[in-house]
Amino acid sequence: MRVLIVGGTRFVGRHLTEAVLAAGHEVTLLHRGRTNADLFPQAVHLLADRNEDLSVLAGHEFDATVDVTGYHPGQITSLAEALGGRGGHYTFVSSVSAYAPPTGPGFTEAAPLLEHTGPVEGVAVTVENYGSLKVLCEQRARELFGPDVLIVRPTYVVGPWDPYGRLDYWAQRLARGGQVLAPGDPALPTQVIDARDQAAWMASMLGRGGVFHTVTPSVPLADLLDGLAREFAPAGTELTWVDDAFLLEHGADSGMLPLWGDGIAADYWVGAADPAAALAAGLVTRPVTESARDLLTVGLPDRLLTPDRESELLMAWTRRS
Ligand SMILES: NC(=O)c1ccc[n+]([C@@H]2O[C@H](COP(=O)([O-])OP(=O)(O)OC[C@H]3O[C@@H](n4cnc5c(N)ncnc54)[C@H](OP(=O)(O)O)[C@@H]3O)[C@@H](O)[C@H]2O)c1
Known part of the structure; x- marks a missing residue:
């Protein structure tokens, strides 16, 4: 053709x-x-x-x-x-x-x-x-x-050459280990497509x-991040869930923290689309861990949360809670 x-x-x-x-x-x-x-x-x-x-x-x-x-x-x-x-x-x-x-x-x-x-x-x-x-x-x-x-x-x-580094960020952040800031509602319905x-x-x-x-089948954001952590994170890695209001108050957005819904309520969110029609038409999706494996060493866009900023946010969150 x-x-x-x-x-x-x-x-x-x-x-x-x-x-x-x-x-x-x-x-x-x-x-x-x-x-x-x-x-x-x-x-x-x-x-x-x-x-x-x-x-x-x-x-x-x-x-x-x-x-x-x-x-x-x-x-x-x-x-x-x-x-x-x-x-x-x-x-x-x-x-x-x-x-x-x-x-x-x-x-x-x-x-x-x-x-x-x-x-x-x-x-x-x-x-x-x-x-x-x-x-x-x-x-x-x-x-x-x-x-x-x-x-x-x-x-x-998601995948190689993503200008937003969405899955790249989570693959590399979890692989670094330590205390990881996890954004918003752990139940947020989440989907990606390689x-x-x-x-x-x-x-x-x-x-x-x-x-x-x-789309891939929808999963809670916590399941997606836990799955990546099981695959790539060193022992002792801990996810700390920080709530939407706190993140918004501190100027965070989904450009910095990919896959976060920017505080939109889970039932208003578009991360639970039915994949059935495309699957029936032949779409084959790889596991998200497989997509992430290819992103462990790629360069990250500047826009993403830096380790220093993440530490500041986590300290402020701990003081507050
Ligand atoms: N990334 C996501 O998560 C996501 C999710 C849902 C939907 N989408 C959709 O996916 C598409 C984004 O794809 P992409 O940017 O990665 O596509 P791409 O086709 O890989 O890159 C954009 C292309 O458009 C060309 N271009 C930009 N402005 C142009 C213009 N005025 N005239 C002619 N060519 C122009 C660019 O080349 P030059 O700069 O050389 O012109 C480049 O080749 C969008 O439709 C977006 O809405 C993306």
Whole structure:
């Protein structure tokens, strides 16, 4: 198949590009040439900013287009216009953030979605508007590419090259041992998806439609961290659970403490999506400990909680309690 990937060089899309190439397809990447532009010399690279002129697509024809990097519906419109019906089957990477809370445990792809309020095009993407903008993108995708589009709604994506270092942080923190700050509610429903598993499945779905969560089965956050601790932590490691209110008061956020829900109540949280549809469609997920094993020695983003800051927070927590 001739496959156009919009994006494809950073993390989610980078693994997708690898998987689509490994499946033997011809790949064309559309990106600006800013992020890892020297990757994938075997692919055709079309350089363009999707928010500007997409005339580089003129004369190209594809059997499938996978849009990894759409955040505003206008980007779907301009892509559809530039492809002029030559894009083949269309896949859009959305998010479980598209759901309207409360989601409830085991919610399916039919659960109610967010409604967007406020400006749409040109507006900066924030935690507040990200999910509802994804909903608008999904709607636009169906309008312009037809009802048989593939909509992928991932939970937290983890694995090599994750710019947020989500599972990287926990694998490395638990491997260091000692007193480990564990954030928020130990019962918080938690899911991740290894970018490589998602990518392999998406490559197998080229040309097929539907809406799917790409998630592993939901577990309490405590089970996920305990599982990693059993696998990687030295003897004597102890998890100290610090409550949401304290963390929020002390300026913590989920960029520093990945997989934490930033204090959102567990029954409003999106970490309990039903994986059944994607599993029935062939998604195979590796154990989270296996994903974590590959992240023990990678570099971590600066944004994550530092050992010094963690010690300060733990001392303050102990004094307080
Ligand atoms: N990470 C998660 O936990 C998570 C969870 C749920 C959903 N998602 C979704 O997964 C996707 C994120 O994937 P990723 O960033 O890792 O994807 P990626 O496809 O690996 O990287 C982003 C790509 O987009 C290109 N790009 C960025 N801005 C562009 C523009 N204006 N015009 C053309 N190309 C542009 C970048 O290259 P250049 O910089 O060279 O242009 C890069 O190739 C998003 O749709 C996100 O909503 C992620």
